[in-house]
Amino acid sequence: MGILDLFRSQSKNTNQQREQKDERKAECPNCHKALSKIPGAKTKCPHCGEFMFVRTRPKDDARVVVTKAEADKIDEEWSIVAGTHDIFVAEKEEFAKEKEILRKRFGGKEPSDNDVRWGLLNKQLIEHAKNGDWGLYRNARFQMAEILRGEMKLKDALRTYLEVCYLDLNGPNNTGGMKDLELLKEFPPFNPKDFSFLAPGVIDLIKRIVLKLKMSKDEIKQVFVEHNSRIEKSLRLPIPAEKSWQALEKEI
Ligand SMILES: [Zn+2]
Structure with a gap:
């Protein structure tokens, strides 16, 4: 995939309006027993004593209550998204910079x-x-x-x-x-x-x-x-x- 393809596919994605979904449930992701309220952040389950984590999944922007292992996996997915985004921003900046250099060289004509x-x-x-x-x-x-x-x-x-x-x-x-x-x-x-x-x-x-x-x-x-x-x-x-x-x- 070339710089331009990346540029195009990425700008298409960012144009899409994404809605955050709340899929949190009052249920422990470890022992699956009912909780008195929906967790808003990292909490210990009163039934099994395991920790529960609240995360937003990058793929569908849904907020979920997850186990430690699932939370680690989501964190990794976010780092990948962020990494790609860094490259995307860097390439876009490089592209714009080169375009400006050429525009000057072409005497103001759009390259x-x-x-x-x-x-x-x-x-x-x-x-x-x-x-x-x-x-x-x-x-x-x-x-x-x-x-x-x-x-x-x-x-x-x-x-x-x-x-x-x-x-x-x-x-x-x-x-x-x-x-x-x-x-x-x-x-x-x-x-x-x-x-x-x-x-x-x-x-x-x-x-x-x-x-x-x-x-x-x-x-x-x-x-x-x-x-x-x-x-x-x-x-x-x-x-x-x-x-x-x-x-x-x-x-x-
Ligand atoms: Zn539990």
Whole structure:
């Protein structure tokens, strides 16, 4: 799920009016015996001596009287809701900030959502490259290809999908900013020997585009080698672009 999908689904949820329901009963959740009044907060049951807790469930906003175990579970559910909400707020703020930067850069013209997504992905690329998180870098490039395809910029999309394949064939790893040279030797940022792969979903997208563009295999090869030779140099990848083509050629 991308930033925008999250943004959309979350804003839909917050628009829904939620009504708090009171489902508290004058009954002990432990021994199920009747109580003289409905508990308003943590109380000890006069029958079994166990504690009863009052909580609001996040999923339906209902107030309920529950056991200790149930209360712990509801508290955990709330922490998950809060965690997601934090990410949502942070992403929304980041999105708005990038939009403002682009608006200035565009001389006051309103940037599209894709412009903003593209700008954020570019920032992610820099961050992932800096940390040696090449798996994440590859995912960001894939998302960029998806934006290009969505905008019907098929040649640019194809070039970017071919780059994703080239990165995949080089076995990208996430090294999380690790600087220890000994460890990097053991867990290299690119490890084609152990992690080289091709994603069937990406191959499928490439096939669909080349069919639409009526491209021959030679033409695809030319785009692949030309574009990825530059990537090879700038990222210092272990498998040459020319050699990677042989692996991809069999699949498309
Ligand atoms: Zn009880």
